Amino acid sequence: MSEKTILLVEDNPDDELLTLRALRKNKILNEVTVVRDGAEALDYLFGAGKYAGRDTSDMPQVVLLDLKLPKLDGLEVLRRLRADELTRRLPVVVLTSSDEEQDILASYDLGANSYVRKPVEFHQFIDALRQLGLYWLVLNQPPPPPPVRST
Secondary structure (H helix, E strand, O other): OOOOOEEEEOOOHHHHHHHHHHHHHOOOOOOEEEEOOHHHHHHHHHOOHHHOOOOOOOOOOEEEEOOOOOOOOHHHHHHHHHHOOOOOOOOEEEEEOOOOHHHHHHHHHOOOOEEEEOOOOHHHHHHHHHHHHHHHHHHOOOOOOOOOOOO
């Protein structure tokens, strides 16, 4: 389980560290790219800003997306991902502490593949990430890549 990249969109340094630690503890050794706000997530995925020139045909296997982000919130990131052919089918797991019904409904309405509330207890969090890793990195059959954009 090490050739598929995970994009972690997380602004809280403690949650970032916790997530990376839980992935390692579960022996999920995939490369994890961390971006800390919604605008940076879009720049990474679309090869813009400081990620200009990044090969956008090399998409992450899964995006772990927090909702409460600076610059652009997770729902706006999701909206923009689903509006573009390049990222429309990219698996996005909303990984957030919010259990507000409106956030859950909005996430699914905008095309989230899954909504996972971050467990407060570390052992539950480790187990949740083990299951996410098993499903999204091993069991799930991703769609074929979109056609390469001409520039």
